[in-house]
Amino acid sequence: MQTHHILVVDDDAQIRRMLRRCFEDEGYRVSESSDGDNIEATLRAGTDLVTLDLNLGRADGLAVARRIRQVSDVPIIMITGKGDMIDRIVGLEIGADDYIAKPFHLREVLARIRSVLRRSTGSASPAAANSVIRFDGFVLDPARRSLTGPEGADIALTSGEFDLLALFCRHAHAVLDRDRIMDLLKGHDWSPNDRSIDNQVARLRKLIEADTRNPQIIKTVRGAGYSFTPRNLG
Structure with missing residues (x-):
């Protein structure tokens, strides 16, 4: 029940x-x-x-x-x-x-x-089985489904934003197009014209990028998709 x-x-x-x-x-x-x-x-x-x-x-x-x-x-x-x-x-x-x-x-x-x-x-998130992920001063904790910034403050994420960021961490430096991201984020009923991925990327950039006009962590690969390219990942 x-x-x-x-x-x-x-x-x-x-x-x-x-x-x-x-x-x-x-x-x-x-x-x-x-x-x-x-x-x-x-x-x-x-x-x-x-x-x-x-x-x-x-x-x-x-x-x-x-x-x-x-x-x-x-x-x-x-x-x-x-x-x-x-x-x-x-x-x-x-x-x-x-x-x-x-x-x-x-x-x-x-x-x-x-x-x-x-x-x-988190019952359908593969990231839940992983340990804490660190990149560029940020700490992503799958167990708590939380993101902590370089200054130690918690950064609020929606469930969709958390899953997308965890996905990027698991596929760092790979180029993922929207269709591939939708396929990997199973459990969501995507529609062919769904733009929520792009909106979530934009929101994540506002939270983790120093300059959203020149993103260095979540980069757009023109005509191909997105690539998660932190300086340090561990």
Whole structure:
């Protein structure tokens, strides 16, 4: 029986009821919010994943996502309109882990929830079996699923960003295109036009590069993909 706790944030009561029924049938515990008010208290009480509709009526879904990221690295799955590409990209840049476009099928929602939860708990991450990884003053700890900076401070990563960085560490100096990265990051239901890899790379660069305009750790190989090239790796 699943014991994960999911918070459903949606201003449509019918959708909330539908998702609650679906999730509870799968054994998840479910809480609801129509607009994200008091969401911090729910997160502090223990939440494993948030589904967040970006179109909340009077509330701003992106603003809610930012509030979540200020207090928690809980996985976020955004629910967006089919044509809301800009909001989708901004949401991924803020730190959402995945998105689902309306109209959606409940089986797709469940598949993406299972995938994100597997990544966030580390049960599907090959890096979990590895020892601590050090590069250029950073420390990546698979057991804690954490990244520590050169000054010793913890750096917040979403589950997707952690898995991508761990993947780069395991394939240092190799050139990986987006298709290869998607293939190696199993457990995610990628779509042919999925740009979340590029957004996650951009976010990682902001966290670990001295100059994002001239990245030296995660380099772009024109026409070929990305290459992880730290000065020191151990």
